[in-house]
Amino acid sequence: TQLLEQSPQFLSIQEGENLTVYCNSSSVFSSLQWYRQEPGEGPVLLVTVVTGGEVKKLKRLTFQFGDARKDSSLHITAAQPGDTGLYLCAGDRKGAQKLVFGQGTRLTINP
């Protein structure tokens, strides 16, 4: 059983459409991070959210941390082919010496 469940696991949409990726858990996290990983490369940190209800924007990407700090979402507006990649959420639980990753959402944006 995954501590962090991401949905959907696969998403293929047309350029210009909007999309939302979800990261859910029954556990409370001190912070949640979102990474993007391209084939043959390591994950690249996009954002960290630490406060319940926090919203952060990175150009066309909007990240939200749930009020109870158990879930997060990533919304992309007007998706572009360059957004294609594996999106990973990762959580930090207080007192745990490890970062827990979701299984990832593989996003494909078709021109």
Place this chain on the structure above:
Amino acid sequence: ETGVTQSPTHLIKTRGQQVTLRCSSQSGHNTVSWYQQALGQGPQFIFQYYREEENGRGNFPPRFSGLQFPNYSSELNVNALELDDSALYLCASSLLAGNFEQFFGPGTRLTVL
């Protein structure tokens, strides 16, 4: 500022062999974490090293071991390789111990035949 580097890029081994993977942390970072990423999965935490001491370990058997050196570079050693050890091995460095924002290297793709 130099990012996280890993070597080798790719490696092929046979069952029962031993392997050593290497990682150089980002300049100024004293903490290194290792992850195993199977195909189609998210990374799984193996262990973390802070100032040359192990600082947390995931659910991996003792045949997975590590070292951190005074310059904060690190090694991951895996003994008695099994087919299921085939994966991308990622190293990440951070400024602080624990789970602060981590910066990943490109990974080492290990194939066990």
